[in-house]
Amino acid sequence: MSDNSPLRPPLRLGIAGLGTVGIGVIKIIRRQAALLEDRAGRPIAITAVSARSRDKDRGVDLSDYAWEDDPVALAKRDDIDVFVELMGGHEGPAKDACKAAISAGKDIVTANKALLAHHGQELALAAEAAGVRLRYEASVAGGIPIIKALTEGLAGNEISRVMGVMNGTCNYILTQMQATGRGYNALFEECAELGYLEADPNLDVGGIDAGHKLAILSSIAFGTQVNFDAVELEGIQRIQLEDIEHAAEMGYRIKLLGVAQMTGRGLEQRMTPCLVPDSSPLGQLEGGTNMVVVEGDAIEQVVLRGPGAGEGPTASAVMGDVMDIARGLRIPTFGQPANTLRPVTGVKAMKPAPFYLRMVLLDKPGALAKVAAVLGDAGISIDRMRQISHDQKLAPVLIVTHKCTRDALDTALVGLAKTNVVEGEPVAIRIEKV
Amino acid sequence: MSDNSPLRPPLRLGIAGLGTVGIGVIKIIRRQAALLEDRAGRPIAITAVSARSRDKDRGVDLSDYAWEDDPVALAKRDDIDVFVELMGGHEGPAKDACKAAISAGKDIVTANKALLAHHGQELALAAEAAGVRLRYEASVAGGIPIIKALTEGLAGNEISRVMGVMNGTCNYILTQMQATGRGYNALFEECAELGYLEADPNLDVGGIDAGHKLAILSSIAFGTQVNFDAVELEGIQRIQLEDIEHAAEMGYRIKLLGVAQMTGRGLEQRMTPCLVPDSSPLGQLEGGTNMVVVEGDAIEQVVLRGPGAGEGPTASAVMGDVMDIARGLRIPTFGQPANTLRPVTGVKAMKPAPFYLRMVLLDKPGALAKVAAVLGDAGISIDRMRQISHDQKLAPVLIVTHKCTRDALDTALVGLAKTNVVEGEPVAIRIEKV
Numbered sequence: 001m002s003d004n005s006p007l008r009p010p011l012r013l014g015i016a017g018l019g020t021v022g023i024g025v026i027k028i029i030r031r032q033a034a035l036l037e038d039r040a041g042r043p044i045a046i047t048a049v050s051a052r053s054r055d056k057d058r059g060v061d062l063s064d065y066a067w068e069d070d071p072v073a074l075a076k077r078d079d080i081d082v083f084v085e086l087m088g089g090h091e092g093p094a095k096d097a098c099k100a101a102i103s104a105g106k107d108i109v110t111a112n113k114a115l116l117a118h119h120g121q122e123l124a125l126a127a128e129a130a131g132v133r134l135r136y137e138a139s140v141a142g143g144i145p146i147i148k149a150l151t152e153g154l155a156g157n158e159i160s161r162v163m164g165v166m167n168g169t170c171n172y173i174l175t176q177m178q179a180t181g182r183g184y185n186a187l188f189e190e191c192a193e194l195g196y197l198e199a200d201p202n203l204d205v206g207g208i209d210a211g212h213k214l215a216i217l218s219s220i221a222f223g224t225q226v227n228f229d230a231v232e233l234e235g236i237q238r239i240q241l242e243d244i245e246h247a248a249e250m251g252y253r254i255k256l257l258g259v260a261q262m263t264g265r266g267l268e269q270r271m272t273p274c275l276v277p278d279s280s281p282l283g284q285l286e287g288g289t290n291m292v293v294v295e296g297d298a299i300e301q302v303v304l305r306g307p308g309a310g311e312g313p314t315a316s317a318v319m320g321d322v323m324d325i326a327r328g329l330r331i332p333t334f335g336q337p338a339n340t341l342r343p344v345t346g347v348k349a350m351k352p353a354p355f356y357l358r359m360v361l362l363d364k365p366g367a368l369a370k371v372a373a374v375l376g377d378a379g380i381s382i383d384r385m386r387q388i389s390h391d392q393k394l395a396p397v398l399i400v401t402h403k404c405t406r407d408a409l410d411t412a413l414v415g416l417a418k419t420n421v422v423e424g425e426p427v428a429i430r431i432e433k434v
Numbered sequence: 435m436s437d438n439s440p441l442r443p444p445l446r447l448g449i450a451g452l453g454t455v456g457i458g459v460i461k462i463i464r465r466q467a468a469l470l471e472d473r474a475g476r477p478i479a480i481t482a483v484s485a486r487s488r489d490k491d492r493g494v495d496l497s498d499y500a501w502e503d504d505p506v507a508l509a510k511r512d513d514i515d516v517f518v519e520l521m522g523g524h525e526g527p528a529k530d531a532c533k534a535a536i537s538a539g540k541d542i543v544t545a546n547k548a549l550l551a552h553h554g555q556e557l558a559l560a561a562e563a564a565g566v567r568l569r570y571e572a573s574v575a576g577g578i579p580i581i582k583a584l585t586e587g588l589a590g591n592e593i594s595r596v597m598g599v600m601n602g603t604c605n606y607i608l609t610q611m612q613a614t615g616r617g618y619n620a621l622f623e624e625c626a627e628l629g630y631l632e633a634d635p636n637l638d639v640g641g642i643d644a645g646h647k648l649a650i651l652s653s654i655a656f657g658t659q660v661n662f663d664a665v666e667l668e669g670i671q672r673i674q675l676e677d678i679e680h681a682a683e684m685g686y687r688i689k690l691l692g693v694a695q696m697t698g699r700g701l702e703q704r705m706t707p708c709l710v711p712d713s714s715p716l717g718q719l720e721g722g723t724n725m726v727v728v729e730g731d732a733i734e735q736v737v738l739r740g741p742g743a744g745e746g747p748t749a750s751a752v753m754g755d756v757m758d759i760a761r762g763l764r765i766p767t768f769g770q771p772a773n774t775l776r777p778v779t780g781v782k783a784m785k786p787a788p789f790y791l792r793m794v795l796l797d798k799p800g801a802l803a804k805v806a807a808v809l810g811d812a813g814i815s816i817d818r819m820r821q822i823s824h825d826q827k828l829a830p831v832l833i834v835t836h837k838c839t840r841d842a843l844d845t846a847l848v849g850l851a852k853t854n855v856v857e858g859e860p861v862a863i864r865i866e867k868v
Contacts, residue, residue, distance in 0.1 A: 145587025153579025156753025302740035319590025
């Protein structure tokens with residue numbers, strides 16, 4: 001061995017998926033080779049890559065790397081140690097290749113939140129049985145090292161609640177609605193043109209993408225099997241400019257907020273629009289930035305904030321996992337062995353909360369009294385009520401309730417529909433204490 | 435082995451120092467024994483403890499643990515795996531006991547920022563030579579898992595700047611000055627009564643405690659040997675209420691802000707009052723909360739926020755390290771082997787920045803012109819200037835400069851002193867771009 005031979009063999013990566021993130025990872029490994037080797041104690045090398053099209057110009061020279069058309073073949077190669085899955089999608093090639101990697105004894109680093117949210121338990125069981133690592137920092141909140149913080153840094157805590165704004169596109173739309181007075185549809189179109197939306201935009205604006213992330217965080221926080229189906233999902237498509245404006249007047253912002261907390265009856269997970277105080281860290285979060293809030297019995301509250309997407313930040317998260325593997329870190333996928341994670345049933349939000357209600361009343365005598373009576377019958381008391389000035393036959397009314405359960409609210413909404421004084425469907429948005 | 439025997443032996447701790455943090459750690463280990471074992475894959479046990487007084491009532495039952503009067507004896511005990519140093523102080527028992535632990539082959543977890551800031555390099559070299567781990571998450575920013583984020587989660591980044599508000603007492607005083615209009619001295623007294631101050635309050639208000647933390651973060655961020663002596667320190671004792679108010683009028687907050695960045699000539703580290711925009715995360719940080727901002731070539735900017743002190747949060751950080759050791763994580767103290775860390779000389783702030791200047795002019799004809807001339811001669815141009823209304827012979831003047839170097843500013847300050855139109859010493863506070 002010559003004097004300048006590395007003391008330890010390189011960690012050899014096979015990268016499947018050469019989109020934004022894959023190219024970002026390659027750029028970091030080239031640009032920071034010396035720094036990474038200093039820190040990892042061994043070189044980080046790329047052996048082979050795979051993508052759908054070999055000929056596409058991606059702006060980086062791939063000629064040093066072997067090419068595989070088939071990601072499954074890449075995952076099985078003898079000359080890789082780590083299979084880096086950056087293709088996306090929760091069925092098909094991504095899943096097949098990860099399973100092949102596990103069978104072949106390769107560690108896995110992935111940015112695939114859908115894969116983890118749908119098959120996390122199955123993959124974690126398989127990985128742990130095979131003695132390989134499955135790492136996924138980049139799957140949640142882009143560059144924010146939240147998986148590591150929750151799994152390791154805060155491992156001494158019983159977690160009571162995890163919250164997050166984890167879809168930058170939704171937060172961009174909501175904050176731009178407020179800042180510019182433009183409506184949802186106009187901003188949705190702008191996001192489409194700017195390339196901010198997934199191929200299926202409902203993944204973003206329907207809350208699915210953010211719901212995937214919440215389901216992953218829940219598993220770590222509460223020692224439960226990932227259960228995406230139990231996430232209560234509501235997108236931002238129905239948020240009206242006037243709700244954003246009324247909320248602002250009362251000192252709130254509307255956010256697509258994920259909340260996970262354990263209740264006596266099961267795990268509450270929801271990704272829905274919520275009102276949060278405008279002076280809170282979540283309320284102050286503007287544009288495409290992500291934020292995750294973790295609350296635990298010892299830590300009280302810790303907040304992490306950073307870019308939720310993009311080449312550099314997401315590649316940074318991938319590299320965090322790669323470096324952990326290079327350094328020999330080995331912990332179970334979700335922080336404790338997958339075969340000890342408890343299955344949970346989902347429950348609807350059970351803790352009472354105040355709600356923001358907006359409805360349009362027909363201008364009939366006694367209309368307000370009827371609304372108040374329905375709310376009262378459902379056990380809901382009114383904190384604040386305001387009738388917005390009008391000069392037509394329709395009277396918009398804003399109500400902020402005292403704390404009530406979602407069940408009570410749903411009962412009231414059914415009752416309101418029967419009064420014949422409410423035009424259309426009332427808007428009801430939870431006010432989350434953050 | 436019976437069916438319910440643990441599969442892996444417990445990790446046995448010896449805890450030296452039974453103040454707030456030590457008791458906090460004991461409480462967590464008792465309260466969350468099952469959870470910790472699930473996550474670590476082995477029980478976390480306390481074998482022995484040490485403190486100055488055995489008889490003091492600390493509100494927890496210590497009878498299960500062996501007692502040592504001497505922390506050095508504790509560190510050497512055959513029946514501990516990890517020496518948990520929570521005594522504090524950078525000379526004397528803490529250092530002696532840590533060295534003894536290293537010699538005896540014990541891993542170390544410490545919350546001692548002064549020890550790391552003064553002897554981090556020596557201790558890291560010794561620990562790495564002996565093959566033991568030296569962990570110190572609790573030494574910086576209380577419960578915020580910033581050491582882990584910087585050393586591991588962001589290991590794929592070339593770090594360009596680390597910033598932090600890392601002394602809760604100083605931030606409490608500064609935000610209370612603004613919120614209540616009370617002066618520095620009154621709030622200092624209040625902090626003394628509330629027990630918010632170190633025995634030597636200059637550690638807090640002089641910026642030394644926060645400077646220790648910055649020096650530790652710098653080492654990880656830039657691959658350099660901890661060099662606390664190179665930290666430019668300035669406390670908050672000279673911050674006047676009027677400066678806080680003028681800053682607020684211009685859209686700024688005054689924070690005791692740590693900034694570390696690598697320059698072509700050396701490492702710039704400073705812990706000084708700075709103006710930051712009131713709409714930035716740092717500007718919005720209220721009370722005793724801490725915040726650390728990390729900027730890197732891939733991550734762009736990530737912000738971590740949380741409680742900077744207190745029993746639970748600091749114990750949470752200690753437990754993060756304990757859990758890492760229990761799980762077998764092993765990386766060099768400062769992220770790369772201590773013998774590869776570069777020695778650095780400190781440099782004064784070199785990057786130009788705008789400055790806030792407040793001075794009192796004698797009400798003489800041409801006084802302002804003289805000031806402007808001195809600034810101009812030093813190469814400093816004026817962005818904004820305001821003379822505050824007055825009815826005496828003294829005219830307070832506020833100036834915000836365009837970007838200039840600290841050297842140019844110092845030249846100007848010398849020049850101003852010679853004009854005979856400036857009463858007393860001008861106040862000069864850097865405006866940091868955050």
